[in-house]
Amino acid sequence: MDNKSFFTNKKIVILLASFCCILWGSAYPGVKSGYALFKIGSKDIFSELSFAGYRFILAGLIVLIVALFSSKNIFSITKKNVKQIILLGLTQTTLEYIFFYIGLANTTGSKGSIMNSTGTFFSVVLAHFLYKNDRINTKKAIGCILGFIGVLIVNFSSELLSFSFKFTGEGFIILSAFVFSASSIYGKQICKNIDSVLVTGYQLLIGGLALLALGLFNKGYVTNFTIGSTAILLYLAILSAAAFSIWTVLLKYNKVGFISMFNFVIPVAGTILSSIFLGESIFNVENIAALVLVCIGIFIVNRDSK
Template identity: 55%
Template sequence: MTMSITTTGPREPARFFSQPRVLIMLATFCCLLWGSSYPAIKIGYALLGIAQSDIPSKLVFAGYRFVLAGLLLLIVAALSKKPLFNLDRRNAGQLMLLGFTQTAIQYVFFYIGLAYTTGVRGSILNATTTFFSVLLAHFIYKNDKISPRKAAGCLLGFVGVMVVNAGDGLFDFAFALLGEGFIVIAAFVLSAASIYGKRISQGMDVMVMTGYQLGFGGAVLLAAGYATGGTVRAFTAESAALLGYLAILSALAFTLWSLLLKYNQVGRVTVFNFLVPVFGTTLSAICLNENIMELKNLVALVLVCSGIWLVTRSPKLRSRHSKPAVVLTDVQECRSSHGR
């Protein structure tokens, strides 16, 4: 992808966010935030006294996070003078469907799955989002077919998933549907929903779209959790601060990532996605006292990160006089590669 994104705003932000040093620092910061969500969610379960089998309360916990994150994004959008209420019935229906799938359904699987596996495994397994996106795009878009490079990346990634779930024996895989299985299902749902989000984002502002879908999806999670008997009674200053952090994490990371995508070529930004499982596993090991130094975890991490790098890196130009490819200014087209 070679065509730079043209903006109508001031040139100073474009000059600032396109600086290599700024790109590296902010993209790494976003990946650090997303990686920190894995141990933060598990710590939240402990602080709020949510038992492993208490699925309704997990939904309430997730619902509060995304309602708050959606409100934060909409406030930022309003302060940026973006049109918040310029929606017709078709737009509203699209946003509700996107929020139901990308936030509500996906996080039902993600929050439950993370309760039944370690943060280290969860962060590595959730990286399969990138590979599902590549496979789905192959069948949906004529100009996004699987290349040998992408195929090699997918193969490395799924081998990494197999390695991290290997038991003591060569063919002894520690894989539970409620744990590792639900994490992988969440990754697939996010990939499919993100492709739908890419389509509808062509007709509306990405920040407004994301704010509404997060808010609606969070409201669905809250309603479902409370309707099935969920509750979060033990709110303290510490647990409230953690919930606030998770909400700010979602809003801040997406906003910064969107700015980087706006002022840089897509491939220059998405290559940093491989840092999410790196930070996720490291922070889980530090915060949750999980053992990251097992050989299979280290091998799996290298394989998954290598696969993501192969899938997301931009191909080199064949000729300096080649016709530039057209890229969409839509930030959503790359969101499927991280999701947290």
């Protein structure tokens, strides 16, 4: 079975896309633990950017080292390719996370999670206008609505009833989601001519270097390296390397609307995994209802018409 056949097999795609989103969901408690172990304050944005920089630099290096040991020529890119990958790294990694961290510092965690899930809508709408075979239809609309309701339920709290909106808060989170969606589609185009593993490795490395430079320039330092804190950083780097590599390949061979639906799994998985690591019960009505709705939404979108 060649790569295309493997990565377009629906059962395999569902498993891999779900795996990626569960990995990204595990980053929620992972990053929180990292901040605690590295003693980074919740409002220390530039130290958070430096932390993210270290994470993505390591992730990029891991991907490129694996590619090298897989007998790939990691230097087989042209000057045109370099420009494209730099642009992708500065958008999909650097710009996205700048918007995300600043936005999260100016809003609540639940609102941030909900606003971030709008990325699925952006992906579906952009794909509708860019690809003739990826139009919005009734199934996609229903699936997106159910998925978003699931995210609302798992993040529901009394604070959501206050309809406050701050551009540098909720607005930046939405911009972060849009940047990720648009850059993912741009990455899909790049991968037509370049090995997707190399694209992932270099864009993570370049984006991470830019984040670290921005953080350090503004005196955002990461200190208190211990065995525990370093282990968390390595885990976050490994999960980013694995998730971004698989996700890039899935986008290369599949419709954007199909793959992007799985993004609704991220906040639900993040909430459940955070509950597990914090010693809370995961079997509550909100978590179960949210997971069921997200799964139904994904099933409806991917159900064969016949």
